[in-house]
Amino acid sequence: MSKLLRFISDNRKKSIIITASCVVLCAAAVGILIHTNDKNNKTKENKVVLTDVKKEEPTSKTTEADSSKENAQTEQAAVKPESQFxxxxxxxxxxxxxxxxxxxxxxxxxxxxxxxxxxxxxxxxxxxxxxxxxxxxxxxxxxxxxxxxTADDKKADEDAEKKQQEALAAAQKSEEAKKAAATSNASQANPSTINNTQPATPAPEVKKGFKSPQLSNSSQIILVTTSSMSSSYANIKFYQKNGDDWTIKTETNGRVGSNGLAYISNRMQSTDKTPAGVLGILGAFGVSDNPGCKYSYTKVTDNMYWDLNSGSSTYNRLIYSNPGGDYEHLASYPTHYKYALITDYNVNQTANKGGGIFVHVNGSGGTAGCVSMPEAQVKDLITWVNPTKNPKILIIPISDLGKYWY
Structure with a gap:
């Protein structure tokens, strides 16, 4: 028994020492484990942070690139040039x-x-x-x-005008030859018989001139003839009467409506046709100063308009304010209206018959219904016509000349 107690006593000290050693070793092991775990956790945190930063970097770059692109587009739109002349x-x-x-x-x-x-x-x-x-x-x-x-266009226009003038001249010459032949035959006719020894009484000489009653009291005639009703090219002659004789004062070429002629009774507004028949003269106007016109002459100013609104109280009249609708602003045609004569076409303001039929300076082609000629001839005409001589404008196709001329 005593041996047993002694054994236990001796081994108790060793057990304590062993136990204490174990406790120390366990504590050390636990400390090492805790330290290692903390280190691993910090490493993971650092990796996570680094990974997040790397993930954010391209996003930031992309945003900056998009922003730069948008700015460039905005700047480009801002500096986009306007259409250039x-x-x-x-x-x-x-x-x-x-x-x-x-x-x-x-x-x-x-x-x-x-x-x-x-x-x-x-x-x-x-x-x-x-x-x-x-x-x-x-x-x-x-x-x-x-x-x-083009040059080809110009040549074609010149050739067409030349042919028109040649056809007009030939038609007029043929008509005059027919009239001359008829006059000659009438004067040579002699109904005497073989047994009649008395000389035949010579036929009275027929003076060439205008025979229409509409022209009987006129001693100044502006004759405008075309080769046909559809032609826009005209031959123009200024005739003056001295005693019983008619003579040509001036001859020139000109233009009428781009769609030719229409007889006064049939002529309508906005057809680009010149009224065919006999017209009188009411006055004159011009962008230039009065060159010596014997009619009332109006100097064109910027507030002058010719009212062409059918049904208006000032239809086919000169007015001094913009009527709106259909009109002509006279100052807008400084070449055409450098000088112009006003005719009495539709002076009674018949609806839809049109108006503003003038004799004016040539433009670049046919007219909208007026008669045009070179500037020198228009100026000559304006200073020549005299209201005391009752001047008339006769506009006809050459085929109608026999109705007005002996």
Whole structure:
């Protein structure tokens, strides 16, 4: 028993020491484990942070790139240049009736309407508009209504005009020859028999001249003849009567309506036809000063309009304010209306018959219903006509000459 107690006592000290050693070793192991775990957790946290930063970097770069692109597009839109005017120089012709505007837009003010095949000087282009010069004025025409006026076009027009004038001259010469032959045959007719020894009484000489009652009291006639009712080319003669003799003072070529002639009784507004028949003279006007006209002469100012609104109280009259609708602004035609005579066509203001039928200076082609001729001849005409001589304007196709002329 004593041995057992002694054994236990001796081993108790060793157990305590062993136990204490185990406790220390366990504590050390636990400390090492805790330290290792903390280190691993920090490493993981660092990796996560690094990974997140790497993930954020491309996003930031992408955002900056998008922002730069948007800024570039905004700047490009801001500095996008407006349409530029490009200078171009050539002669053009209108392909149909077109508005001649103050600025290149369909909503801009219309200076005037240009007829088909009107010749203009092209100055340049901006987008779909040509800047042109016409009748001393600059304006704009939509490019889809304008083509280049080539040398071939010019030659074709000259050839056509030449043929028209030749046909007109030939027709007039033939008509005069027929009248001369008829007069000669009448004067040579001798109904005497073989047994009649008395000489035949000579037929009275027939003076050449105008025989229409409408012209009987006139001693000044402006004769305008065309080769046909559809021709826009005319031969024009100024006849003056001295005693019983009619003589030609001036002869020139001119133009009438672009669609030819229409007899006064049938003529309607906006047909581009010149009234055929006998017209009187009411007065004159012009952009230039009075050259010496014996009629009342009005100097054109910017506020002068010819009212063509059918049914208006001032229809076919000169007025001093814009009536709107259908009208002519006289100052817009400084070439045509440098000098002009006013005829008495539709002086009674019959609805839809039209008006504003003048004798004026040539433009680039046929007229809208007027008679035109070179400037020198218009000036000569305006200073020559005298209201005391009751001048008349006779406009006819050459085939009608026999109705008015002996």
């Amino acid at each position: 490009v200078e171009q120089k050539f002669t053009g012709k209108t392909t149909e009736v077109v508005n001649f505007r103050e600025n290149p837009s369909d909503t801009e003010t219309v200076i005037s309407k240009l007829k088909q095949r009107t010749i203009v000087e092209v100055l340049g282009k901006q987008q779909d508009w040509y800047k042109v010069k016409y009748d001393s004025k600059e304006g704009w025409i939509n490019s889809k209504y304008l083509n280049e006026y």
